[in-house]
Structures are given as structure tokens and as C-alpha cells.
Amino acid sequence: MSQVPIHDTPILGMAARPKISKATEYGNPANFWVEYPSGLMDLTRSQHLMADAAEPSLVNSAQLDIPVNGDRTIRVDKSKTAAVIIDMQNFFLHPELRVHKTGLECVDPLLKVIAPLRKQGVKILWVNWGLTDPELQTIPPSLARGFRKGGFGGFGTEMPGNFGRLLMRDARNSELYGPLQEEYLKGQKEGTDVWIHKNRMSGLWGHQSALDLYLKENGITTLLFGGVNADQCVGGTLVDAYFQGYDCVLVEDITATTSPAGALENVIYNAGNSQGFVTNTSNIVSASG
Numbered sequence: 001m002s003q004v005p006i007h008d009t010p011i012l013g014m015a016a017r018p019k020i021s022k023a024t025e026y027g028n029p030a031n032f033w034v035e036y037p038s039g040l041m042d043l044t045r046s047q048h049l050m051a052d053a054a055e056p057s058l059v060n061s062a063q064l065d066i067p068v069n070g071d072r073t074i075r076v077d078k079s080k081t082a083a084v085i086i087d088m089q090n091f092f093l094h095p096e097l098r099v100h101k102t103g104l105e106c107v108d109p110l111l112k113v114i115a116p117l118r119k120q121g122v123k124i125l126w127v128n129w130g131l132t133d134p135e136l137q138t139i140p141p142s143l144a145r146g147f148r149k150g151g152f153g154g155f156g157t158e159m160p161g162n163f164g165r166l167l168m169r170d171a172r173n174s175e176l177y178g179p180l181q182e183e184y185l186k187g188q189k190e191g192t193d194v195w196i197h198k199n200r201m202s203g204l205w206g207h208q209s210a211l212d213l214y215l216k217e218n219g220i221t222t223l224l225f226g227g228v229n230a231d232q233c234v235g236g237t238l239v240d241a242y243f244q245g246y247d248c249v250l251v252e253d254i255t256a257t258t259s260p261a262g263a264l265e266n267v268i269y270n271a272g273n274s275q276g277f278v279t280n281t282s283n284i285v286s287a288s289g
Contacts, residue, residue: 016071016272017070017272019037022053023035023036023037023049024049029048031045031245033045034047038055039071039072040055040065040072040073042056043074043075043077043222044063044077046059046077062077062079063075063077064078064081064120064122066249066283066287068279069252069277069279070273070278074249074277074279076222077221078121078122080220080222081123081223082122083117083124083223083251084125084211084226084227084237085110085125085127085226085254086127086203086237087128087229087233087234088107088110088126088177089128089167089173089174089176090163090174091129091167091173092228093107094173096160096161097163097173099258100256100258102257102258103229103257104177106226106228106253107177107178109253109254109280110254110281111180112281113254113281114183118187118193120288122224123192123220124187125196126176126193126195126196127196127211127227128174128195128196129199130168130170130197130198130199131156131168131199132168133156135199138199139155143201155167155168196210198233201232201236202233202237202240205236211237220246221246222249223238223248223249224284225249226250226251226255227254227255228256228257228258229259230259230268231259231263231266231267234267238276249278250268250276250277250279251280252268252278253281253282254281
């Protein structure tokens with residue numbers, strides 16, 4: 001019977017990452033995680049692994065323990081955590097513009113988790129397409145072609161009805177869908193929510209994007225991802241965040257795609273077994289109290 005080489009891809013054929021047998025610290029002295037046999041993953045970077053490998057106590061005022069898939073719990077620093085909600089815009093969700101049943105199903109759980117996160121001091125970042133006319137001149141041909149259907153339309157072109165120019169800043173098609181726009185405006189007024197424009201599929205592409213600048217200026221290290229489409233803009237941003245060293249957590253029930261079966265499954269599999277963690281809004285709401 002053949003065996004998988006011990007140095008083969010760690011997640012090959014793995015349904016879930018097995019627990020470790022002894023406490024382990026990953027990273028370096030300034031940027032580290034600590035994993036414990038109980039399943040606790042301490043992402044707060046607040047206490048190095050002790051000589052006796054004892055688990056640190058939860059600091060309720062500053063930290064939050066969130067159950068994640070794989071029988072794990074991640075401990076995050078609330079002041080260094082942000083929800084990154086991607087492209088929940090009219091262009092991608094409004095029934096007059098497209099059919100996105102699973103995307104619309106994300107709206108209610110998203111609305112239910114926002115208030116508990118705000119209460120815990122977690123920032124809500126709405127990361128959305130929002131182009132300017134000068135940016136239209138910098139769009140690469142592959143991306144421009146992808147947003148043209150049958151040779152028609154494309155970035156900056158007028159859409160039917162009163163939806164405005166396609167994915168341009170301040171156009172109606174670029175607004176958040178339905179009650180999400182109202183929720184954002186409420187959070188903006190309270191100082192908990194921030195709107196961040198992007199001009200590529202990933203919100204973290206290139207040397208420095210608006211999202212990356214905000215995260216670094218505010219000392220944010222842990223990101224809770226949701227939005228549409230899972231295997232495109234959400235997945236692209238999550239993978240870039242992983243490459244840049246952010247803690248990545250995919251919130252499964254507020255993430256969707258219009259792609260064929262298997263696309264979402266692949267994003268969830270890699271997010272949970274390689275790039276970070278997977279959870280859901282019920283876990284977050286319960287943890288938030």
C-alpha cells in the first residue's frame with residue numbers, strides 16, 4: 001500500500017487539520033501565533049508560549065474567543081480585528097441586474113452579525129468596486145474583457161434604468177444592496193463602519209491599496225471575510241491577505257458565488273486547512289454575547 005510522502009502538500013486529502021499533541025508557537029518574536037492541544041489558537045500576539053505550556057486566560061475586555069471549523073477556537077484581539085465585507089453591491093446582487101440567489105441569502109446573516117461585532121469594537125470594512133475616470137485608463141485588458149459581455153458594456157458604461165455607470169464611484173449600481181446600504185450609513189455615522197474603494201478583483205493587490213493602508217494605519221491583523229463572489233473578489237483578497245501575513249478567517253454563511261458547484265467548496269477548503277480558518281455568523285454572535 002502506497003504512502004503519501006511526508007513532505008507532500010500538508011492539506012492533501014485532509015478533511016480537517018488534526019489537533020496537535022503539544023503546544024506550539026509559530027512565527028517570530030514580533031509576529032506569532034500559539035496553538036494548544038485543546039484546540040485554542042491564540043492569534044492575539046500578546047503572550048508567547050510559556051515554559052509550562054499553560055494556556056493564558058481570556059481577557060474579556062480585550063479579546064474574543066470564536067469557535068471555528070475543525071474543533072478549534074481562535075482567540076483574537078478585538079482592537080486588531082476587522083470584518084472585511086466585499087462587493088455586496090447592487091451590481092452583483094440586485095434582482096434587476098442579475099440572479100444571485102445564494103448572494104441574497106447572505107444578507108440576513110450579515111445584518112445579524114454586524115451589531116454584535118460593533119459592540120465588541122470590531123471595525124466593519126465595506127470593500128467595494130468604485131472606479132474613477134483616471135482609473136479606467138489603467139484597467140488591464142484581461143480585466144476589461146471579463147466585465148464585457150458579448151462585446152457590450154464594460155467598466156464605466158451606462159447601465160439600464162437609473163443604475164448609473166458600471167462600478168463607478170457614487171453610481172447606484174455601486175451602492176450596497178438594499179438594507180446593507182442603510183446599515184453602512186448607520187455605522188458610518190457611529191464611527192464603526194468604513195467604506196473602502198478597490199479597483200481590482202483583490203482589495204489588497206499591488207504595492208499598497210486603500211485597504212492595506214487602512215489596515216496598517218490602524219494596526220489590524222485579523223480579518224473576518226465575507227461577501228461575493230467567493231472564488232473571485234473575496235478569494236482574491238483573502239489569498240493576498242494570507243500572502244501578506246494577515247490572519248484570515250472566512251465567514252461561511254455570508255460568502256457566496258455564482259460560479260459552478262465546487263468553486264465555493266474549494267475556497268472554504270483552502271481557507272480552513274491552509275490559509276487560516278472558517279467559521280459562521282452563529283459562532284460569532286454567540287461568542288460576542
